[in-house]
Amino acid sequence: MILDVILFYGAAMVALASGLFVIAQRSPINSAFSLIVTMCSLAVMFAMLGSGFIAVLQVVVYAGAIMVLFLFVIMLLNTKQDEGDRGGGIGRAAIALGIILAIQSMVVVWKGAETLPVNHKETTSADVARGLFSSPRFLYAFEATSILILSAMVGAIVVARKEKGK
Amino acid sequence: MPNLDALYTSTLSSFQVAHDGFVQVALAVSAFLFVVGTIGVFVRRNVITVMMCIELMLNAVNLAFVAFSRAHGTIDGQILVFFVFTVAAAEAAVGLAIVIALQRNREDLDVDSFNLLKG
Numbered sequence: 162m163i164l165d166v167i168l169f170y171g172a173a174m175v176a177l178a179s180g181l182f183v184i185a186q187r188s189p190i191n192s193a194f195s196l197i198v199t200m201c202s203l204a205v206m207f208a209m210l211g212s213g214f215i216a217v218l219q220v221v222v223y224a225g226a227i228m229v230l231f232l233f234v235i236m237l238l239n240t241k242q243d244e245g246d247r248g249g250g251i252g253r254a255a256i257a258l259g260i261i262l263a264i265q266s267m268v269v270v271w272k273g274a275e276t277l278p279v280n281h282k283e284t285t286s287a288d289v290a291r292g293l294f295s296s297p298r299f300l301y302a303f304e305a306t307s308i309l310i311l312s313a314m315v316g317a318i319v320v321a322r323k324e325k326g327k
Numbered sequence: 328m329p330n331l332d333a334l335y336t337s338t339l340s341s342f343q344v345a346h347d348g349f350v351q352v353a354l355a356v357s358a359f360l361f362v363v364g365t366i367g368v369f370v371r372r373n374v375i376t377v378m379m380c381i382e383l384m385l386n387a388v389n390l391a392f393v394a395f396s397r398a399h400g401t402i403d404g405q406i407l408v409f410f411v412f413t414v415a416a417a418e419a420a421v422g423l424a425i426v427i428a429l430q431r432n433r434e435d436l437d438v439d440s441f442n443l444l445k446g
Contacts, residue, residue, distance in 0.1 A: 169349055173356050180360045183383055184367035189375045196379050199360070203386055206353055210397045212405050219389075222412050227382065227419045234423045235375055238430050255369030259362050266358040274351040280400035289409065292402035299406055306413040313417035321424035323431075 165209055172205035189235050193228060200224040214286035353394035360387035374429065374436045378422050385415050 175198065182195035200223045208216035293299050360383060367380030389408045396404025430436060 170352070173352055176356055177359060180363045180383060183379060184363060184371060184376075189373050189379070192376050192379055196383060199383065200386060203390055206356070206390060207393050210349060210353060210393050212393050212396065212408075215389075215393055215405050215408050218409070218412060222416065223382075223386070227416055230419055230423060231375065231379060231382075234426060238375075238427070238436070252370050255366050259366035259369075262365065263359060263362040266362065267355055270354040270358050271351065274354050274398075277350055277395075277398040278400070279350070280397060282397075282400045284396075284402060284405065288402050289405055292406050293409070302410065306410060309417050310413065313420050317420040317424035320421065321427045 168205060169209040172202040172209070175199075175202040176206065190232070193232050193235060196231075197224050197228050200228065211281070211283040214284070214289050350394045350398045353390055353397075357387045357390040357394065360384075360390070372437050372439060374426055374438055374441075375423075377438060378419070378426070382415065382419070385411055 179195045179198040179202065183192045183199065186192045186195060200219060204216040204219040204224070207213075207219055293303055364380045364382075364384035364387060367383065368377050371377055371380065389411055392404040392408045392411070394404075396402065396408075426436065429441070433440070
């Protein structure tokens, strides 16, 4: 119980700090590693929120597969370091608007979440599978994602392929 | 001597209250990470970093889905996270393929230099 609370709040703080590091780093490779830390601490939060299956998926799919793909491309292209922030108006406007958005969304979330019901139900992968497949509500969407993945795969190969004669 | 039993019970119940606050804290973290990702998309110049900021925003949304799923005791939020995972994987694959094509043809990854469609 106490360990739960320590883990959750620790993971939340690590997520906040490493999330900030993602945009504070100059080089993309440091951002990628910060993002991996963010994803792993979010996985801890998922587990503490009672959805262990999503936590496992977060580590395996996001931190494992997608971020390795990112790191692979960064190292393949050997990009030079980011020369700094976007100058002038757009950068400053983004930061100012971001701070306003942060404050107002935190206030709205904090006030609104007080009216939410409280549940302590742990869910397993079997529950997720039952929700996905036992009714046709999500079944067609699930089948559609297979077509999405297939077309994304074909599209990625076509876009990244070297053209003949070049 | 203080009543250790009462102290223990009150500590335990305060942790129970903290446990109840998980959803609230998760939603606040989610809002913060989403805003950080939004700022990153506008501030960073490297295309790959911009894409990583988009992934950060998707992750923040996933956290909100899981938190609401927990609050309402239903499974739908987690199923939506499942779909977000799939779409994020497809998006990363196609986006990184475009980045590789850009690097091959323009030898530059600065978002400000991609203005072919700008009026």
